[in-house]
Amino acid sequence: MKAILLKEHGGIEGFSVEEIPEPEVRSGHVLVKVAASSVNPVDYKIRQGLLPVGPELPGILHGDLAGTVTQVGEGVEGFGEGDEVYGCVGGFKGLPGVLSEYALADARLLARKPSNLSMVEAATLPLVGITAWNALIDRARVCEGQTVLVHAATGGVGHVGLQLAKAFGAEVHATASDDHKIGVGLELGADRMINYKQTEVDAYVQSETEGAGYDAVFDTVGGKCLDDSFQAARIGGTVVSIAARSTHDLTPVHVKSLSLHGVFMLLPMLRDDGREKHGEILGELRSLVEGGKLRPLVHEEVFDFQDVGLAHQLLESGKAMGKVALRANW
Amino acid sequence: MKAILLKEHGGIEGFSVEEIPEPEVRSGHVLVKVAASSVNPVDYKIRQGLLPVGPELPGILHGDLAGTVTQVGEGVEGFGEGDEVYGCVGGFKGLPGVLSEYALADARLLARKPSNLSMVEAATLPLVGITAWNALIDRARVCEGQTVLVHAATGGVGHVGLQLAKAFGAEVHATASDDHKIGVGLELGADRMINYKQTEVDAYVQSETEGAGYDAVFDTVGGKCLDDSFQAARIGGTVVSIAARSTHDLTPVHVKSLSLHGVFMLLPMLRDDGREKHGEILGELRSLVEGGKLRPLVHEEVFDFQDVGLAHQLLESGKAMGKVALRANW
Numbered sequence: 001m002k003a004i005l006l007k008e009h010g011g012i013e014g015f016s017v018e019e020i021p022e023p024e025v026r027s028g029h030v031l032v033k034v035a036a037s038s039v040n041p042v043d044y045k046i047r048q049g050l051l052p053v054g055p056e057l058p059g060i061l062h063g064d065l066a067g068t069v070t071q072v073g074e075g076v077e078g079f080g081e082g083d084e085v086y087g088c089v090g091g092f093k094g095l096p097g098v099l100s101e102y103a104l105a106d107a108r109l110l111a112r113k114p115s116n117l118s119m120v121e122a123a124t125l126p127l128v129g130i131t132a133w134n135a136l137i138d139r140a141r142v143c144e145g146q147t148v149l150v151h152a153a154t155g156g157v158g159h160v161g162l163q164l165a166k167a168f169g170a171e172v173h174a175t176a177s178d179d180h181k182i183g184v185g186l187e188l189g190a191d192r193m194i195n196y197k198q199t200e201v202d203a204y205v206q207s208e209t210e211g212a213g214y215d216a217v218f219d220t221v222g223g224k225c226l227d228d229s230f231q232a233a234r235i236g237g238t239v240v241s242i243a244a245r246s247t248h249d250l251t252p253v254h255v256k257s258l259s260l261h262g263v264f265m266l267l268p269m270l271r272d273d274g275r276e277k278h279g280e281i282l283g284e285l286r287s288l289v290e291g292g293k294l295r296p297l298v299h300e301e302v303f304d305f306q307d308v309g310l311a312h313q314l315l316e317s318g319k320a321m322g323k324v325a326l327r328a329n330w
Numbered sequence: 331m332k333a334i335l336l337k338e339h340g341g342i343e344g345f346s347v348e349e350i351p352e353p354e355v356r357s358g359h360v361l362v363k364v365a366a367s368s369v370n371p372v373d374y375k376i377r378q379g380l381l382p383v384g385p386e387l388p389g390i391l392h393g394d395l396a397g398t399v400t401q402v403g404e405g406v407e408g409f410g411e412g413d414e415v416y417g418c419v420g421g422f423k424g425l426p427g428v429l430s431e432y433a434l435a436d437a438r439l440l441a442r443k444p445s446n447l448s449m450v451e452a453a454t455l456p457l458v459g460i461t462a463w464n465a466l467i468d469r470a471r472v473c474e475g476q477t478v479l480v481h482a483a484t485g486g487v488g489h490v491g492l493q494l495a496k497a498f499g500a501e502v503h504a505t506a507s508d509d510h511k512i513g514v515g516l517e518l519g520a521d522r523m524i525n526y527k528q529t530e531v532d533a534y535v536q537s538e539t540e541g542a543g544y545d546a547v548f549d550t551v552g553g554k555c556l557d558d559s560f561q562a563a564r565i566g567g568t569v570v571s572i573a574a575r576s577t578h579d580l581t582p583v584h585v586k587s588l589s590l591h592g593v594f595m596l597l598p599m600l601r602d603d604g605r606e607k608h609g610e611i612l613g614e615l616r617s618l619v620e621g622g623k624l625r626p627l628v629h630e631e632v633f634d635f636q637d638v639g640l641a642h643q644l645l646e647s648g649k650a651m652g653k654v655a656l657r658a659n660w
Contacts, residue, residue, distance in 0.1 A: 139589070226580075235597060244584040250556075250574040253592035259469070260590040262583035267565060 002330050003100035004308055005058040009049030012309025018058075023096070023104040030079050030110070031071040032103050036123035037305070038064045039324040040156060042266070043091065044312045053092050053270060060097040062308075062326075063088040063269075065105070066113055066123035076107040084113040087282060088126035092270060099305055101330060108275040111282035114289035117296070124296045124323035125160070129285045130278055131265040132161040135218055135240040137168065139261040144169030146215040149232050151175050153185035153193065156323050157220045157242060159297040162188050165218075167293040173208055184297065184321065201228040213237055213256075222246060233258050297322025304329040332660050333430035334638055335388040339379030342639025348388075353426070353434040360409055360440070361401040362433050366453035367635070368394045369654040370486060372596070373421065374642045383422050383600060390427035392638075392656075393418040393599070395435070396443055396453035406437040414443040417612060418456035422600055429635055431660060438605040441612030444619035447626070454626045454653035455490070459615045460608055461595040462491040465548055465570040467498065469591035474499030476545040479562050481505050483515035483523065486653050487550045487572060489627040492518050495548075497623040503538055514627070514651065531558040543567055543586075552576060563588050627652025634659040 001022045008014045025031045043062050046054035055061070066086040069079050079085065087110035091097030096104065113122045135157075136142045148165040152158035153174035165172045166189045174185045175196040182193040194204045205213055213234030219226045222243025229239045230252035240261045253260055268274040288294040299320045303311040305328055315324045331352045338344045355361045373392050376384035385391070396416040399409050409415065417440035421427030426434065443452045465487075466472045478495040482488035483504035495502045496519045504515045505526040512523040524534045535543055543564030549556045552573025559569045560582035570591045583590055598604040618624040629650045633641040635658055645654045 134587075235601070235603075241580075241584070244580040246581075247577055247579045249577045250590075250592070251576075253590065254571070254574045254594055256592070257464075257594045257597055258592050260580075260583065260592075262580065262586070262588050262590075264584055264587045267587055271565070273565075 001101035003060055004305055006047055006061050007058045009047065009054075009057070012047070012312055014047065015309050016058075017306055020100070022102050025071040025073045026104065027074040028076060028107060029073040029104050030069045030076055030085070030107050031073075032065060032067040032085060032098075032105050032110075033070050034065055034067040034098050034100060034103050034328050035119035036066045036328065037062045037098050037326045038124040038127075039308075039311050039315045039326070040064065040127045041315065042127075044316055046091065047312060053266065055091065055093055055096065060099050061091045062097040062099045063091040064123050064126045065089055065098040065103055066119040067103070067328075070102065073107070079107055079110065084119070085110045086113045086122040086126055087111065087278070088130065088269070090269070092266065095269060099308060099326075101328070106275055107279070109269070109278050111279050111286055114286045116290055120302055120325045120327050121296050121298055124156075124298050124325050125285060125289075126282060127265060128156040128160050128323065129294075130281050131157050131242055131263060132164050132218075133281045133285065134265055135242060135261070135263045136161055136164050136216070139263060140216040140218070140238045140240045142168045142170050142216055146170045147173070147209065149173050149175070149214040149217045149229075150190075150220070151196075151218060151225050151229065152220045153188065153190060154181045154297060154321055155220055158218075159184075159188055159322050160294065161218050161220065162190055163294045164288075165216075166190075167288055170216075173214070181321070188297070196228075201231045205232050209234070216240065219243065230256075230258060299324045302327055306330075331431035333390055334635055336377055336391050337388045339377065339384075339387070342377070342642055344377065345639050346388075347636055350430070352432050355401040355403045356434065357404040358406060358437060359403040359434050360399045360406055360415070360437050361403075362395060362397040362415060362428075362435050362440075363400050364395055364397040364428050364430060364433050364658050365449035366396045366658060367392045367428050367656045368454040368457075369638075369641050369645045369656070370394065370457045371645065372457075374646055376421065377642060383596065385421065385423055385426065390429050391421045392427045392429050393421040394453050394456045395419055395428040395433055396449040397433070397658075400432065403437070409437055409440065414449070415440045416443045416452040416456055417441065417608070418460065418599070420599070422596065425599060429638060429656075431658070436605055437609070439599070439608050441609050441616055444616045446620055450632055450655045450657050451626050451628055454486075454628050454655050455615060455619075456612060457595060458486040458490050458653065459624075460611050461487050461572055461593060462494050462548075463611045463615065464595055465572060465591070465593045466491055466494050466546070469593060470546040470548070470568045470570045472498050472500050472546055476500045477503070477539065479503050479505070479544040479547045479559075480520075480550070481526075481548060481555050481559065482550045483518065483520060484511045484627060484651055485550055488548075489518055489652050490624065491548050491550065492520055493624045494618075495546075496520075497618055500546075503544070511651070518627070526558075531561045535562050539564075546570065549573065560586075560588060629654045632657055636660075
């Protein structure tokens with residue numbers, strides 16, 4: 001079968017289309033004919049060689065997939081040949097990625113694809129959807145009556161977070177960097193949108209919450225955005241971060257008795273611990289999508305798998321709107 | 331009445347015994363004849379002028395009190411003249427402290443004194459007991475089947491934290507700096523004691539938890555102890571800190587998907603928000619004390635109120651065992 005192999009870390013010239021053997025189905029796994037994938041920051045960081053979790057080279061990158069089951073391994077329940085599925089299944093050490101004609105996937109990491117989404121749309125949701133669910137539902141326990149601030153409303157994780165918090169009954173404010181993105185955030189259902197390039201955190205906490213701060217703040221960016229999140233949270237409030245990797249003054253965590261939750265979505269894949277939770281979350285996300293409460297924001301230009309390098313460059317440029325998707329078109 | 335006034339920030343020479351008017355009882359408050367108090371680090375930091383929460387000078391310091399109700403204000407239910415009570419009631423901006431013959435106290439901050447404790451013993455519990463309850467019960471939700479690591483087993487907050495985690499069914503490991511303190515920690519009920527001066531965090535996580543880490547870690551010290559707490563927590567575990575006031579590398583919070591809870595026990599007093607919760611916790615602590623599950627660790631030498639400066643110096647020296655107590659002996 002055809003596959004995109006990363007042969008060396010660095011620029012996009014490390015990618016190469018190669019012919020490799022089809023994977024054989026294993027116990028607990030299914031073989032999926034891959035129809036679509038999408039790019040997440042972890043993918044280009046692995047390509048660049050910046051993360052220790054990447055596969056041995058030459059290796060196949062990318063975790064997000066949508067496709068059709070072609071073979072079902074021993075012990076797998078709930079999936080049959082011909083089922084359309086989606087999930088985030090690999091691209092890491094010991095777990096091959098999906099940029100190939102067929103991909104072997106642990107069945108616990110999959111769910112049936114939302115029926116009202118195309119393969120390309122479905123393939124943009126798994127990593128960001130599970131991440132946002134981990135953050136807002138599992139950890140921050142967002143619920144009706146709460147006020148929630150979501151940073152980067154049109155980002156991969158942000159646009160799902162915004163809609164999830166709304167779906168769970170919160171009043172949702174969100175940040176973005178320009179007027180166009182602010183319009184998109186409002187279309188996605190934000191109650192208020194904040195231009196963070198024009199308004200400092202203290203100013204919008206004052207104007208939007210009368211100085212009280214938010215019950216929960218979702219940092220999808222890291223760095224200064226995490227410091228701003230501490231500022232934006234109310235006394236006794238919650239901050240969830242998917243990028244708490246740097247050094248921060250924790251004084252606001254103390255003086256406001258905050259709770260900070262770090263979210264590293266890949267752990268169940270990397271450690272083979274709790275993978276069934278990912279399949280369950282994807283089932284919940286499917287219900288929300290089919291119920292009209294969640295839709296993926298997919299960047300207009302969709303790339304063929306062979307052009308994965310261009311897709312990486314677009315996401316790295318910061319100019320993508322929502323998720324950058326790839327379609328299998330060998 | 332007699333009172334100890336702090337006349338200027340700095341050394342212990344700022345304290346002075348003075349004659350001042352007795353406070354008048356107010357709605358929602360009771361007047362207490364003060365029998366005992368104790369020293370907490372916040373008291374000497376206020377004396378030194380290091381914290382912005384201290385009273386205007388000249389002012390009365392110290393929050394922890396045990397004593398007898400002499401007058402009951404309008405609207406107060408649950409307390410009558412002659413009741414023996416304990417609580418942490420003031421010593422902050424707008425809330426006078428207790429180093430005086432009589433103290434005015436918001437009744438929501440009080441509970442009946444545990445019947446099996448002396449006034450001196452009871453006065454050592456409120457601030458540290460409420461802090462440990464906030465941290466381990468309200469925030470970390472410690473329960474049966476969990477493993478909990480408590481830092482500074484013989485410290486003011488630590489010795490209560492150790493016993494609370496045991497009372498709620500956890501397996502409790504705790505740290506201390508020498509053999510004597512390790513013996514005291516075992517007497518207080520620790521399942522394992524760790525000499526943190528002899529064993530680095532990675533080593534005891536390996537030897538005591540087979541490398542897995544603890545479900546919950548209680549940082550009662552701050553600084554390096556908080557970094558060690560991040561190291562000692564299991565993947566997906568919880569760290570609670572009462573001293574998260576410095577700058578920290580949050581990488582472990584991300585890569586282990588940790589939860590960090592900051593606890594600043596004074597907030598309900600300073601903001602007049604949720605004070606009734608303090609009275610309720612003191613009621614829970616009384617039940618634990620009367621049930622033999624919690625006892626205060628009181629430093630051998632007990633000081634007269636007039637010698638509050640010496641009591642401060644002892645706690646500041648780091649040589650106290652448990653809480654430093656003061657008795658009214660005018």
